[in-house]
Amino acid sequence: MTEHITSRDGSTLAVDRVGEGPAVILVGGAFNDRSTVAGLAAELASNYTVLTYDRRGRAESTDKAREAGGDFDPANELDDLAAVLEHAGGHAHLFGHSSGAILVLEGAMRGLPADSVAIYESPFRADPDLPHPPADLLDRLxxxxxxxxxxxxxxxxxxxxxxLPPEIVSGMKHGPVWAFFLGNALTLPYDVGFSRPSELVDRDRLGTLTMPVLAVYGDRTSPNLAAGAKVVAESVPGARLAVLPGEDHGVLQHPQALAPTLIEFFG
Incomplete structure (x- = not known):
């Protein structure tokens, strides 16, 4: 069932709801919309009421701030998450994938009513010795x-x-995924604005979280993304770390591999 709700600035958000039970909100990362987390929602629906939504400017959701000439302000996406939480009944378990993981963590750190937070491969810059994007990436993007x-x-x-190497990007442009990527490409500054990949993550700030937190990564993912998940588990008091065998950053394409870990954590 798709519903349309209104965020603080008047943007319309498309929200899908499936299942019955305690509320869980799923948030995708860069290039993602509610369709990319629908498979995971289906896996969780026998245990929870699962809400997925198009982040602003993607698919059926609008972005009134940008339409009015405003900036790509991450605070607007936090307002969107707050609106979905209210729509869910005022509180929920949160799950975020990639930059969506940073979005839900940021929301929890700013006091949004999260019962618990689970993340998959948050793209924080956690290891100063690993390669990272240049500081001007956000400006150019x-x-x-x-x-x-x-x-x-x-x-x-x-x-x-x-x-990704140039030849991989070139190959993607000739595949079916490129049209989908282009559809959400103009929202990418939000993702980089959240992750701030040229700056080291603030471990102390993560340490202020008090709700249950689970950090997950796949054992076939890149060192940067593994480090980004580990830093959450290391920084948040009492946080748990889980490693999925055989998985990488594309875990949303294999929701059955991730769902049991989330079900065990959310309870």
Whole structure:
């Protein structure tokens, strides 16, 4: 069932609800919309009321701030999450994948009513010895998005935020996924604005979280993303760390591999 709710600035958010039980909200990362977490929602629906939504500016959700000439302010996405939480009944378990993981952690640190928080491979810069994107990535990405250059924004993000070689990016442009990427490419400054990949993560700030927290990564993922999950488990008092065998950053394509870990954690 798809419903449309209104965020603080008047943006409309498309929200799907499935299942019965305690509320769980799933938040995808860069290039993702509610369709990419639908498989995981289906896996959880026998235990929970699962809500998924299109982040602002993606698929059926609007972005009134950008339409009015405003900046890519991450605070607007926190307002969106607050609106979905209210729609869920005022509180919920939260799960975030990739930059969506940082979004839900940031929401919890700012006092949004999260019963617990589970994250998968939050792209924090956690290890100063590992490669990281340049400090001007957000400025260049924002400039491309403001010009409406979907191809340029997607290419830059994949090359410099993710670190894919040029030949891989070129190959993706000839595959079916590229059209989907282009559809959400103009929202990428939100993802980089949350993750701030050129700055080391603030471990002390993560340490202020008091609700149950689970950090998950796959044993086939990149060292950067593994470190980004581990730093959450190391920094949050009482947090748990789980490693999924055989999985990488594309775990949402294998929701059956992730769902049991979340069900055990959410309870």
């Amino acid at each position: 924002t400039a491309l998005a403001e010009k409406g250059d979907r191809d340029g924004a997607a290419s830059l993000f994949l090359a410099e935020a993710i670190g």
